[in-house]
Amino acid sequence: MTNILEIKNLNKKYPNFTLKDVNITLPKGAIMGFIGENGAGKTTTIKAILNIIKDYEGSIKLFDKDNNDEVVKEDIGVVLDETFFSEILLIKDINPIMQGIFKNWDSNLFFKYLDKFNLNKNQKIKTLSKGMKKKLEIITAISHHPKLLILDEPTSGLDPVARNDVMELFQSFIENEDCAIFFSTHITTDLEHIADYITFINEGKIVLSKTKDEIIDNYGIVKCKSTDFQKFFKEDYLKYRKNKYEYEVLVENKKEFKKKYHDLVIDKITLEDLMVLMIKGE
Amino acid sequence: MEIIISNSSNIPIYEQIKEEVKSKIVSGELEEGEMLPSIRSLAKDLRVSVITTKNAYEELEKEGYVKTIPSKGVYVNKINWELAKEEQLKKIETLMERAINMAKINNISKKELKDLISVLYEEE
Structure with missing residues (x-):
């Protein structure tokens, strides 16, 4: 098995939203960031992977097995957008509950992570800050040694320091090369550091799925005047946007572009620019 | 490291x-x-x-x-010094090409450029 997650031709129709021909492949040892606007289909895709939504077309395989296979559950760790802990519990109360749910639950690992990320096991969950709660959810999700971690917006609403802690947790998880992480987000700066693959969904369709390095090292944004823009051939750029004072043009290979059109300003791309131009550009 | x-x-x-x-x-x-x-x-x-x-x-x-x-x-690995040197020479070549281009654009003669290099080299 080289792929941990394989989605083939996933289709799902709602009255006013459609997930169309979604294909995603996540090899083991990798982190994939799943980006897109709110409402683009990120959560729907995740819910289909987890078999929370059932009546879809297409196939979803986890570790080469169908996603409704019971054995699959033991091998995935999940963090969804909404908190699932009862507020009246203490942090340490999670331990016996999870012991009952997962065969492989590792109490030592759970308490080790609590220490490492400065969570006090005797604290009430109710009194935790948003960032601490998220860290607790992630620690809980990885303490039964899953092979795949699936997270929906794990960093939204967190401050930069807490986000950094979460990224650190991810990277220690992925040090085991048999594991993989699939997480959705609209905060793209997190991904610019640690993700291996970026998959970009827009209006229910996958518009881009590549290694992050391919995107960051090759894509670029050309800033130019309208007279320059008129000289560009249509096949040389992906999207453009006319702003008040300049044109912003998204190109797939900045080196080739530079060879063909000299003396232009080509900026390095950020995933945020990419998202905005792919969605808003013409 | x-x-x-x-x-x-x-x-x-x-x-x-x-x-x-x-x-x-x-x-x-x-x-x-x-x-x-x-x-x-x-x-x-x-x-x-x-x-x-x-x-x-x-x-x-x-x-x-x-x-x-x-x-x-x-x-x-054991360093292949010849290869390492060749690589450095290639880099120097690219830098020099830029200097030569600049000299040509500004009508600076080969001799002037050579002299400049000698002076700078001795200084180091």
Whole structure:
């Protein structure tokens, strides 16, 4: 098995939203960031992977097995957008509950992570800050040694320091090369550091799925005047946007572009620019 | 070992890592036979993706600076000084081409340029 997650031709129709021909492949040892606007289909895709939504077309395989296979559950760790802990519990109360749910639950690992990320096991969950709660959810999700971690917006609403802690947790998880992480987000700066693959969904369709390095090292944004823009051939750029004072043009290979059109300003791309131009550009 | 990478640079991060490691090998800070950190621990400590560090190591291996021993690790190779020198000469060549172009544009003669190089070389 080289792929941990394989989605083939996933289709799902709602009255006013459609997930169309979604294909995603996540090899083991990798982190994939799943980006897109709110409402683009990120959560729907995740819910289909987890078999929370059932009546879809297409196939979803986890570790080469169908996603409704019971054995699959033991091998995935999940963090969804909404908190699932009862507020009246203490942090340490999670331990016996999870012991009952997962065969492989590792109490030592759970308490080790609590220490490492400065969570006090005797604290009430109710009194935790948003960032601490998220860290607790992630620690809980990885303490039964899953092979795949699936997270929906794990960093939204967190401050930069807490986000950094979460990224650190991810990277220690992925040090085991048999594991993989699939997480959705609209905060793209997190991904610019640690993700291996970026998959970009827009209006229910996958518009881009590549290694992050391919995107960051090759894509670029050309800033130019309208007279320059008129000289560009249509096949040389992906999207453009006319702003008040300049044109912003998204190109797939900045080196080739530079060879063909000299003396232009080509900026390095950020995933945020990419998202905005792919969605808003013409 | 210290490795400095810049996220705002236009040079791809895998290339920055490659160059940093290479310069440490050439300078002798990393010695022949020394084991380099694994791609996963390096990625974690530099806070970059695993594909990035993997790329850097693959390039270093292609250029002969390191070798991978399967299921053991990545080790510093014996430096091929001739190759290293050739590579440096290539870089110098590119820089000189730029200087020559600039000289030509500004009508500076070959002799003037040569003199300038001699003066600068002696100063060093």
